[in-house]
Amino acid sequence: MNPIFDYVIVGGGSAGCVLANRLTADPRIRVCLIEAGKPDNTPLIHVPAGLIALVPTRIRNWAFHTTAQAGLNGRRLLQPRGKTLGGSSSINAMVYTRGHASDYDQWAALGNAGWSYQDVLPYFKKSEHNEAGADAFHGTGGLLNVAALRSPSAFDQIFIDSAIQAGFAFNPDFNGAQQEGVGQFQVTHRNGERCSTAKAFLQPAKSRANLTVITQAQATGIQFEGKRATGIEYRHQGHAKSVRARREVILCGGAIQSPHLLLLSGIGATDELASAGIPLRHHLPGVGKNLQDHLDFTFVFRCASQSLFGMSAGSVWRTFKGFWSYVKHRHGLLTTNFAEAGGFIRSDPSLTIPDMQLHFCIAMVVEHGKRLLRGEGYSLHVCQLRPQSRGTVSLQSTDPMVPPLIDPRYLSHEEDMTAMVSGYKATRRILDAPAFRQQARQELFTHEAQSDSEIRHLIRERAETIYHPVGTCKMGSDAMAVVDVNLKVHGIEALRVVDASVMPTLVGGNTNAPTIMIAEKAADLILQQFA
Numbered sequence: 001m002n003p004i005f006d007y008v009i010v011g012g013g014s015a016g017c018v019l020a021n022r023l024t025a026d027p028r029i030r031v032c033l034i035e036a037g038k039p040d041n042t043p044l045i046h047v048p049a050g051l052i053a054l055v056p057t058r059i060r061n062w063a064f065h066t067t068a069q070a071g072l073n074g075r076r077l078l079q080p081r082g083k084t085l086g087g088s089s090s091i092n093a094m095v096y097t098r099g100h101a102s103d104y105d106q107w108a109a110l111g112n113a114g115w116s117y118q119d120v121l122p123y124f125k126k127s128e129h130n131e132a133g134a135d136a137f138h139g140t141g142g143l144l145n146v147a148a149l150r151s152p153s154a155f156d157q158i159f160i161d162s163a164i165q166a167g168f169a170f171n172p173d174f175n176g177a178q179q180e181g182v183g184q185f186q187v188t189h190r191n192g193e194r195c196s197t198a199k200a201f202l203q204p205a206k207s208r209a210n211l212t213v214i215t216q217a218q219a220t221g222i223q224f225e226g227k228r229a230t231g232i233e234y235r236h237q238g239h240a241k242s243v244r245a246r247r248e249v250i251l252c253g254g255a256i257q258s259p260h261l262l263l264l265s266g267i268g269a270t271d272e273l274a275s276a277g278i279p280l281r282h283h284l285p286g287v288g289k290n291l292q293d294h295l296d297f298t299f300v301f302r303c304a305s306q307s308l309f310g311m312s313a314g315s316v317w318r319t320f321k322g323f324w325s326y327v328k329h330r331h332g333l334l335t336t337n338f339a340e341a342g343g344f345i346r347s348d349p350s351l352t353i354p355d356m357q358l359h360f361c362i363a364m365v366v367e368h369g370k371r372l373l374r375g376e377g378y379s380l381h382v383c384q385l386r387p388q389s390r391g392t393v394s395l396q397s398t399d400p401m402v403p404p405l406i407d408p409r410y411l412s413h414e415e416d417m418t419a420m421v422s423g424y425k426a427t428r429r430i431l432d433a434p435a436f437r438q439q440a441r442q443e444l445f446t447h448e449a450q451s452d453s454e455i456r457h458l459i460r461e462r463a464e465t466i467y468h469p470v471g472t473c474k475m476g477s478d479a480m481a482v483v484d485v486n487l488k489v490h491g492i493e494a495l496r497v498v499d500a501s502v503m504p505t506l507v508g509g510n511t512n513a514p515t516i517m518i519a520e521k522a523a524d525l526i527l528q529q530f531a
């Protein structure tokens, strides 16, 4: 007889760890969490600067690639995703932003009652322990530690001064009353270490007798009785196994893999499943559609400075000193998340809310950090917050171990290119402001582009993802919606999706905190029904 639990959660990432904690807080509820990756037992995860080794490699990273992108001159982009406890929150850049209040009001306006900003704000606050203290927008006492960087680079101020000189306002809190402006990011750190959801939520729950966590276990299909989900099949140490769910199966595999598992299990568009040779369980054409992501353009400058990170004798020495400072006090260079500062700007003053996000990085970021350049330098990233382009996640094989096809169709909507050019020019104004100009520096890659067509060419040649895919199991009630406002899969009993894939539209900010919020709210919805 296969083991039976009340809830089986697939994926121990940002959302899965939150759910595992909240559901097992009730000792009557038995939960099994299945995670494909290894445990999060490498210092590269916990030492913040270790992300430099995680993002461009396969270490605790699925390291997917997109299909060739017509809008990007046929390039295939790296699409990193965490493959470990904590999921992408274990390999991400730890920036804590929530998006704009109006993003959630738009979700509600699309027909998703209960998901307006006023509805979701309590869940952001519930998860949070903000070291800056509680106020109308922030919580203390929550499990997710949110802090200022302990040892920020002095160069952050040069970015902030330049942005102010270019006409943008300073903002001390992007998650407060107003999102717009530039400043330093708060980060998900605790005591100078990464505070992933595995650390924040799973660690305190792991010893509970009612929680079973199985790592290196990849779910390969959902089991059903008719249209009711009853369990999960998974592969563990070379063996096919299964586990049963008395109450519900909850998918938390993220925006790439939750739709993949639904498709493999026969839930998707009838014609697509038929051509893949997968028996239809339920026709749900929206599965894997509506993929949205933040496309990002990076300006890179070489600049001799002791406050920047790089490849030089001085930098190696500073990193070595930083190592000791980290070991002894959890301070110094190794506490950096690289994307230390940034902001939200309007590339066109006639807009009512910011349409671009900036990430200022204290290193020269080229190809996700894969290419290490000689010397020190900095990068300024600009990404379009609400792209119109929509892509897909689809099957390339019926073998569950073969990744799905990921086609974000970046820049397939003409307005997105217009917005990116506008964002490029706004960022260029910051880079040309006196505070940056006073630094002796060399501009790499972008110095020759002047005309709009040259800028468009550069964007097609060089833009990358800033790692925020969402929307592939969107919440709603229209024909393309996959889950309802309670995150239950339409037409199927006892099956929910709880992760970044349920966002109907991409929020204007980083996506970890919003995903944690979704899981907090989902936990409440599930517990209300448990009784």
Ligand SMILES: Cc1cc2nc3c(=O)[nH]c(=O)nc-3n(C[C@H](O)[C@H](O)[C@H](O)COP(=O)(O)OP(=O)(O)OC[C@H]3O[C@@H](n4cnc5c(N)ncnc54)[C@H](O)[C@@H]3O)c2cc1C
Residues within 6 Å of the ligand: 010, 011, 012, 013, 014, 015, 016, 034, 035, 036, 037, 055, 080, 081, 082, 083, 084, 085, 086, 087, 088, 089, 091, 092, 093, 094, 095, 096, 097, 217, 218, 219, 220, 252, 253, 254, 255, 257, 258, 261, 466, 467, 468, 469, 498, 499, 500, 501, 510, 511, 512, 513, 515
């Ligand atoms: C490199 C990078 C940098 C980022 N930087 C930031 C940032 O600074 N700030 C921010 O807010 N956001 C950032 N993000 C985005 C953010 O981390 C994600 O949006 C968020 O973590 C998504 O959470 P999720 O729960 O949807 O998926 P994930 O956290 O990716 O979790 C999915 C989990 O499911 C597991 N899984 C998948 N399929 C299966 C299966 N079949 N069986 C078993 N397990 C499975 C995966 O291994 C993974 O652990 C970044 C992301 C990346 C990759």
